[in-house]
Amino acid sequence: METTIGPLLSRLEDRFGDGDLELVDLAYQRAAKHHDGRLRHSGDPYITHPIEVASLAATAKADAATVCAALLHDLVATGYDLHVLHAEFGAEIAGLVASAMAVDPGRPMPCDRRVLLLKLFDRLHNMRTIEYLPRQKQRLKSLDTLGWFVPVARRLGLEPIAVELECLAHERLDPGPGFMTVRAASMVFPPSARSRYLREWSVQFAEVDTRRGAYILETLRGVPGMAVLLWRPHARVLIRKVLTPAFATRGRPWLVLAPSLAWLTYQMGRSSLADAFAFVLTIPPALSTLIIRIRIHLGLERKRDSESG
Template identity: 40%
Template sequence: MIRFETIVEKVKQNHPGVDEDLLRRAYLFSAREHRGQIRKSGEPYLVHPLEVANILAELKLDPICVATGLLHDIVEDTKIPLEVIEEYFGPEIAHLVDGLTKISKLDHASHEERQALNMRKMLLAMVDDVRVVLIKLADRLHNMRTLEYLPGEKRRRIAQETLDVYAPISHRLGMSRVRGELEDLAFRYLEPEEYFKLKELVESRRKRLESYLEEVKHRITEMMAESDIRIVYIEGRMKRLYSIYQKLKRQRITIDQVYDLIAVRIITESVKDCYAALGVIHHAWKPVPTRFKDWIAIPRENFYQSLHTSVVGEGGQPLEVQIRTQEMHLIAEEGIAAHWKYKEGRRGSHTDEDEAFVWLKRLVEWQQEVKDSREFLDSLKLDLYPKEVYCFTPKGKVIELPRGATPI
């Protein structure tokens, strides 16, 4: 079980002036109220709020958020009313706990209606305070990590909901690390045969590919030093299983034809160094046509910025290269959890001028008009994976147009 002191240390690293007393009171209150409760895994229930708080601390979220993680199930799973939470911990934490309780309370409805209702509630919660959804994502992530202890049918239902609702939301908030783990865990329980078959294919190549990545990282380090390009660090990774699975199905190819099965991330000190590094990479290795994307010049709606290119490396091995600054990398991994700023005495509500939430306001307006659950979910998935169209004027101005736009 994660130690409470470990969580406090993680919070202090990112919030030096943290009110440790608040966190300790939340921990002791949670321990007292959940005493005697046992999870399906056989562990004390307290393990769950501790793990949720730990995920939030790792996302570098504020102490109020972490304290709420420790308390998030109190109203739903014990006899403690919301008024007591407010009395002990103040209106801000009570407000967040209330938002989480409302998301959890779903009416008896069809599968699609339940999913649509869940999504509507989360969208409305995000308009009010995005931290409600960040805590809910941490809650779902830990529940997915321990899903094996639930009965088969319930496992499938929760995994499907995770894939249909929680993974898209985390993607839309730019939280690639959380999204990737949620998708892989859901994939494991929804398509176990395909999951373990693909895992075996990847594992049989892992040792060779990881060794290759180390060689590539060493070579890139040398090339960047020779060109006086300031690099913070270089890391390698293998593509996540669910992402590979989707690509194999969509493109009807074999695993050896996946160009981004392995990737190198080059983290630089400046945007100038990003483009300079790209030039060095393309000079050293042959780029794959149509595989270059400049998300720095034209960022995605979820704040993501990076240069992506695929090259044919040493020995004919395909390799994806991602190049971005440290700040871009933090946002790429943690999304809005890294982007969002909280001011003392102010909730995480959004102003009308906040461009980052224009998409959310559109969805909320739409969900208030649409009554059919399937239509709402379909429209949501379209909006969560936008295909923007960009055109360039003769003077070089970039104009963003909606999907399906055509010239007149």
């Protein structure tokens, strides 16, 4: 993994002037000095993390202050004082670092979009290397990522980051062996809804430490009713697709109905001419009215009162 600033500076040359590039280089020098000797859980030099976060910021076309803050965002943990940071890099960069440190999922979101970007890029790189953390920490960070970071990414319009965070988090959550039963039951859902519910359930199952069996049974009981609700809009579309060509003209339904009506009239006439006559006077007009209503519902015909108006 890259441990020098050269490639990042090369990527920024087209957008940043000499002064901004010097500031980014200075931020790297301070970060490299204070992270010297520190290692990540992966065994990589710690400086690789702020460089990766800054590279993500550069990819997102962030300004120089944000790129510098990305390089400096973990410096306070090394004992680097915020007042010194303010003196060396100015109020804007120091403010971004301080605000990013203060962001808490339980508190109101900061107004500065750049602070949220810093938190997202920091979490994204940490999730990309999460396999080096203890299993329990992987689970907690994954739940935290799904609960806060993914919605924030979508709120900022960063769908690719939201999707990657979501995928990385789900890979680390263990819903347990019983989840296979729920996965099989979800096959009765429409494909578009199936993946969404499986993602939600995998998180819920991972959060359940006790009585997981009861939770599975409760979920399975709700599957049939959910399937009916989820398929209802699809069924309406399917019915409309089938009925539209069948009722394209008023005459088409009669091509299907006429033989049956003639046969029924004949059978009634064999036993009672009066019944056959009453059948002819009532059933075909009622069917004609029904056909017109269906055509109006399908948008194939307008109501007569609206046409006359």
